[in-house]
Amino acid sequence: MESTIIIIYTILFIVTYIFIVKRLSMLNDKHYEHIWCNYLKKSNKLVVKLITFTMLVQYIISVFIIITLL
Amino acid sequence: MSKYQDQNELIVVKKHFIVLFFRILRLLIVLMLLFIGYLAFQKYFPLLISDKSINYLIFLVIIVILNYEFIKLVLFLVKYYNNLIIITKDNILILNMLLVTKDDLEVIDPYKITKIDEFSRGFLSNVFGYGTLVIEQQGESVRKFRLTPNPYKIIKILHKQRQYIVQDRRKKYIINNEEI
Numbered sequence A: 001m002e003s004t005i006i007i008i009y010t011i012l013f014i015v016t017y018i019f020i021v022k023r024l025s026m027l028n029d030k031h032y033e034h035i036w037c038n039y040l041k042k043s044n045k046l047v048v049k050l051i052t053f054t055m056l057v058q059y060i061i062s063v064f065i066i067i068t069l070l
Numbered sequence B: 001m002s003k004y005q006d007q008n009e010l011i012v013v014k015k016h017f018i019v020l021f022f023r024i025l026r027l028l029i030v031l032m033l034l035f036i037g038y039l040a041f042q043k044y045f046p047l048l049i050s051d052k053s054i055n056y057l058i059f060l061v062i063i064v065i066l067n068y069e070f071i072k073l074v075l076f077l078v079k080y081y082n083n084l085i086i087i088t089k090d091n092i093l094i095l096n097m098l099l100v101t102k103d104d105l106e107v108i109d110p111y112k113i114t115k116i117d118e119f120s121r122g123f124l125s126n127v128f129g130y131g132t133l134v135i136e137q138q139g140e141s142v143r144k145f146r147l148t149p150n151p152y153k154i155i156k157i158l159h160k161q162r163q164y165i166v167q168d169r170r171k172k173y174i175i176n177n178e179e180i
Helices: A002-035 A038-069 B017-044 B046-050 B052-081 B123-128 B151-179
Strands: B003-005 B011-014 B083-087 B092-097 B103-108 B113-119 B130-137 B143-149
Touching: A002 A038, A002 B052, A002 B092, A002 B103, A038 B052, B017 B046, B017 B052, B017 B143, B046 B052, B052 B083, B083 B151, B113 B151, B123 B130, B130 B151, B143 B151
Parallel strands: none
Antiparallel strands: B003 B011, B011 B083, B083 B092, B092 B103, B113 B130, B130 B143
């Protein structure tokens, strides 16, 4: 039961992460083409790092809760 | 100041960092409340917790709230770093982007700006130095930019930019008259 939930959660989590990062990069490239602002490139890298960190914390806490409560 | 200046003489202004701080604080409070709530439930309703179906229900509620708050934070990070006022030599660009639902890019001509105001009201806004920047344009609606860091400096930059634009347009106009 636990392992099934963890596997499903991991798959959903990875799909969400990839979607967010890819979509963000795509929009960022689009904006960069129009504005030519280097800040956008720099901020995008920072946002991706922050999102990765936040989602990693989210994953660790969620897996911990799944293991503890189930 | 959340300001960035690069080689192309662009000035980028994003919202004050206090917005991000409050968002993270909110997440921490929710996490703490979930933890305390679960402990209290365990202490005062031990029989209910031992019931498997109720335990699953509590688990589901906790996991949904937790993931919702984290995803909200992630989306907020995207919004925070992509909700920008970009001041170039000739224009003011307003980029307002969310991940899936919104992707706006507005170009304001500084020549058409009639009035620029700044409001900094409240204790926190005066201590941390943020406020509302209001830009009025000819025949168009008023634009408000809330939680803008150091609005006085931005007003100064916008005034300089407007002066430059006005001079530039006048030069062009005079040259055109002479040609005629």
